[in-house]
């Protein structure tokens with residue numbers, strides 16, 4: 108039986124699982140691939156560390172030696188450099204590449220794809236988007252003959268866990284974050300997760316794949332969840348909504364017949380009966396709408412060593428099979444050089460605004476006038492009197508307003524006008540409503 | 544640009560959608576494939592029929608002529624013959640094949656795969672398992688480096704719709720079936736759906752794919768939903784369960800170190816918080832458990848012309864790309880000639896039994912003795928006094944018993960012993976509990 112050599116760049120959380128699988132399941136893998144997969148080396152920084160699942164003699168700090176002669180290079184080190192250079196070197200040498208590196212792909216997607224095409228080999232990255240959940244292959248292969256209209260994903264387990272705890276326990280953000288950190292669901296420095304940057308990297312990859320337009324991380328509008336309060340979750344729940352951090356990638360038909368793309372990440376309200384609403388804890392899910400297929404959803408674990416290694420191994424078997432079968436690796440995809448990426452101000456969405464207003468006759472009318480003046484129409488208003496301890500204080504009410512669909516800039520202008528008006532005491536929160 | 548010729552066998556519900564897509568999206572498809580896809584003919588029985596989306600001059604009854612010279616043959620006619628012969632001819636002539644024919648695959652899977660391997664071309668069948676939901680590719684590629692333990696699917700929309708209506712409206716089976724027929728969710732002859740045969744064909748394909756053992760339709764244990772009553776649904780709901788028709792494919796480790804496979808279809812109870820429980824209406828979903836990936840779920844539309852055509856087009860683009868790239872089509876999978884397929888009597892599951900008993904002291908103890916005598920242990924018993932109009936009738940109670948896991952044969956023996964005992968008036972229903 109033919110033999111294929113595999114080099115691992117990185118022997119950390121995911122790398123150690125991949126090494127273990129390669130070594131312990133080698134017969135089953137050989138049957139699947141039609142060739143034996145031989146692990147020839149694992150690149151690390153520190154060769155003295157004990158690594159469960161990786162024999163000491165395979166560990167090295169010599170990147171060139173480990174890449175040289177490998178048929179398949181699996182990059183699991185993370186970060187931009189030196190990962191990018193190693194991958195480009197590997198592709199140029201004719202090796203197939205598998206990577207789980209979302210940060211790198213979100214910045215250098217077109218460069219990496221082009222390098223693979225030029226070399227006639229394959230690069231696969233299923234694990235970079237949603238861990239164990241197969242989503243790259245469904246988007247790029249299964250739906251290749253359909254027209255993907257929109258993808259909405261819960262692609263960050265840390266923030267989903269935090270929002271879930273806030274909603275179940277009534278906790279505020281800080282308490283939920285602290286618990287998530289204690290339980291290992293959030294890192295000591297939670298910025299990348301909590302501020303939506305991890306989700307934005309994944310949104311960039313999803314948009315590039317779904318619409319075949321290069322979308323980089325910087326093109327993605329990002330808002331995190333640190334401003335989500337227990338109150339906002341309660342108000343949402345009272346109206347039948349759940350707050351989720353969503354990565355949204357949309358294809359937008361412009362009036363002039365051209366097409367734009369939007370990629371954005373923000374906490375949004377989705378109806379409780381939407382399939383994404385019941386995705387709880389650290390689970391991820393990606394909801395896809397396509398012209399013919401209709402609605403699809405993919406659900407599973409978006410992170411963790413073992414789940415992520417499952418996706419990496421799927422890619423590894425796939426590129427290995429392809430080497431056994433022969434033929435070139437990738438079709439040069441006639442990806443547009445750059446797509447028209449819509450600024451968030453031009454997207455269409457719905458707002459839910461929570462206002463504190465002076466509770467006196469005519470306030471609702473005045474609010475309705477201000478909203479209408481911006482060309483926005485109201486779907487629903489709910490007014491609740493606010494009790495005050497201070498008997499002399501002027502009476503207040505809480506107004507929750509859900510709008511119909513409108514352009515973001517008009518919605519934002521509406522909020523500004525309301526904030527500036529004399530009947531509105533304060534704008535308590537503004538959230539978008541998605542998936543309606 | 545290179546050109547690939549495509550022949551369609553069948554121009555019905557799915558075929559017409561595929562033809563329409565090929566003709567109306569040809570530029571986008573060419574960009575995706577790297578070659579133009581040219582539809583050269585559509586095989587039908589009746590050339591006089593008006594067919595939306597298919598130009599009359601492409602329609603023919605000449606099977607040989609339409610297959611001859613086609614690079615890709617898409618079989619959407621259904622049934623075993625002549626579909627099987629046409630596919631084998633196409634493969635032998637070097638054409639790649641796409642099919643949505645679950646009936647054919649459930650009976651001739653190994654023959655078709657071997658024929659494709661021998662010819663060095665590909666055969667794809669994503670649409671045959673769950674319509675638009677990508678499941679074949681996730682099971683066979685994405686999870687190829689993992690170890691799939693179990694697949695549980697809601698793979699028949701008609702029965703899911705009927706059970707859903709029964710549960711939401713409190714209807715009995717006949718009323719729900721009649722409504723489903725009126726609304727076009729069930730066919731005039733609903734046997735294949737209602738008796739679980741359609742689900743069994745899909746279970747056979749899923750098991751073959753997931754465990755690489757040839758499993759045929761006849762190897763699948765099948766029970767349909769016609770015996771599910773409104774009462775059973777109500778009893779289930781009271782205990783936090785939903786009744787779903789499940790296709791279950793399991794890998795089972797035997798005591799002697801060998802492995803067996805089980806494939807079965809029956810209505811079963813699943814807990815309301817299981818992701819499959821909320822799959823409603825005509826939607827399908829496939830829940831997968833794998834060693835590394837953990838739990839995954841795939842959700843979407845399992846039937847209908849447009850959704851099914853989406854999956855067919857994905858396969859079509861995939862086989863077409865592969866022809867452009869060159870190389871052989873399939874790896875000879877070292878599939879065992881025949882797998883050890885476990886008879887249903889030997890599977891492990893849990894029972895929920897609903898009994899009508901004489902309501903007198905000691906009955907519960909007697910029932911507990913009978914169950915224990917079969918080596919089965921009880922997880923939960925709920926006793927409700929039944930009111931009777933007849934004052935002279937001896938008092939009755941309803942007993943709902945949920946067991947712990949046990950071998951099916953022991954569970955079945957327990958039911959027999961209970962039915963034969965003097966304290967049990969009648970066994971009202973027996974359902975399995977899955978997904979715990």
Ligand SMILES: NC(=O)c1ccc[n+]([C@@H]2O[C@H](COP(=O)([O-])OP(=O)(O)OC[C@H]3O[C@@H](n4cnc5c(N)ncnc54)[C@H](OP(=O)(O)O)[C@@H]3O)[C@@H](O)[C@H]2O)c1
Nearest residue numbers: 117118119120121151152153183184185207208410411415
């Ligand atoms: N963990 C997850 O749940 C998850 C999920 C999806 C995707 N990913 C992606 O998978 C990749 C790996 O993640 P991970 O969690 O396994 O990371 P990790 O535990 O930090 O492991 C990184 C590995 O790469 C090695 N490494 C890093 N920089 C290096 C350098 N400059 N030279 C040589 N070796 C270097 C490290 O060596 P030392 O061990 O010597 O430090 C370590 O073995 C990342 O791109 C990540 O985004 C991870």
Ligand SMILES: NC(=O)c1ccc[n+]([C@@H]2O[C@H](COP(=O)([O-])OP(=O)(O)OC[C@H]3O[C@@H](n4cnc5c(N)ncnc54)[C@H](OP(=O)(O)O)[C@@H]3O)[C@@H](O)[C@H]2O)c1
Nearest residue numbers: 553554555556557587588589619620621643644846847851
């Ligand atoms: N419909 C769905 O929702 C769905 C979902 C998943 C999978 N599938 C599968 O897709 C396949 C097609 O389904 P469908 O619903 O499109 O079926 P359909 O509407 O009954 O269409 C069948 C087509 O095949 C032609 N045909 C049948 N037997 C023929 C023969 N002996 N010679 C020549 N032509 C013949 C018919 O010709 P005439 O038009 O002249 O009768 C018709 O055009 C089946 O295998 C089915 O199981 C369907």
